[in-house]
Amino acid sequence: MGKRYRYFFVLALWMIASSVMGQQRKLQNQPYADQRMFHLGFTVGLHTQDLILYHSGAATPEGEVWFAEIPSYSPGFSAGLIADLYLNRFMHLRAIPTLLLGDKNFVFREQESGEEFKTRLRNNYISVPIHLKLSADRINNYKPYILLGGYGSLELAPQKNEPLLLKPYDYGIEIGIGCDFYLPLFKLCPELKFSFGMRNVLEKDRSDLVQENLQKYPRSLSKATQRMITLSFHFE
Numbered sequence: 001m002g003k004r005y006r007y008f009f010v011l012a013l014w015m016i017a018s019s020v021m022g023q024q025r026k027l028q029n030q031p032y033a034d035q036r037m038f039h040l041g042f043t044v045g046l047h048t049q050d051l052i053l054y055h056s057g058a059a060t061p062e063g064e065v066w067f068a069e070i071p072s073y074s075p076g077f078s079a080g081l082i083a084d085l086y087l088n089r090f091m092h093l094r095a096i097p098t099l100l101l102g103d104k105n106f107v108f109r110e111q112e113s114g115e116e117f118k119t120r121l122r123n124n125y126i127s128v129p130i131h132l133k134l135s136a137d138r139i140n141n142y143k144p145y146i147l148l149g150g151y152g153s154l155e156l157a158p159q160k161n162e163p164l165l166l167k168p169y170d171y172g173i174e175i176g177i178g179c180d181f182y183l184p185l186f187k188l189c190p191e192l193k194f195s196f197g198m199r200n201v202l203e204k205d206r207s208d209l210v211q212e213n214l215q216k217y218p219r220s221l222s223k224a225t226q227r228m229i230t231l232s233f234h235f236e
Helices: 002-024
Strands: 038-055 066-069 076-088 091-095 098-110 116-135 142-155 169-182 187-197 221-235
Touching: 038 066, 038 098, 076 221, 116 169, 142 187, 169 221
Parallel strands: none
Antiparallel strands: 038 076, 038 221, 066 098, 076 091, 076 098, 091 116, 098 116, 116 142, 142 169, 169 187, 187 221
């Protein structure tokens, strides 16, 4: 029985060694793709827009106190261009100007009566992230990476006369993970990215609201900061 186990053990080692050697001998697609000093690409993806809401606890003349939340997320669309600068074997600096099309769904509730008011805010942004891409060693035709960086964004055509209004400018930090897959003609890079806004984007001056009964909704909030999750597919 002992000899049989030794036979299977030796056979398993031989199979593992053959697999490893086979991987080492695997033909690499685009072996010099990452050594170009500068290259371009494009990206498409999906994202969800979110806000971290801070409540003021302000009461209306009638004694109502309202609270808000974003109970569900709607997927938005993103598309952009990639400009990549080679720094060294493990580091790239990239700028990815991106168009983000999406919206946010709000539910306001009065704390005593439970009365609800629902509204939807459409937000379309031009965002310009600057990322430092930190890659691992390439393994055959794939290479994982992480990214660190920041972004600045500008809202296109902000809506007026809505119960909530966000400031058009924002900035923040971004972190993410991804993997480069080297195909025969191009490089495909799925990437998951998390964005954290650093600015209070809630517009408190609502002189544009013509309906006085809507003022209680922006007054119920003291601050709002952006959050976003983006799943992108880069083509380089």
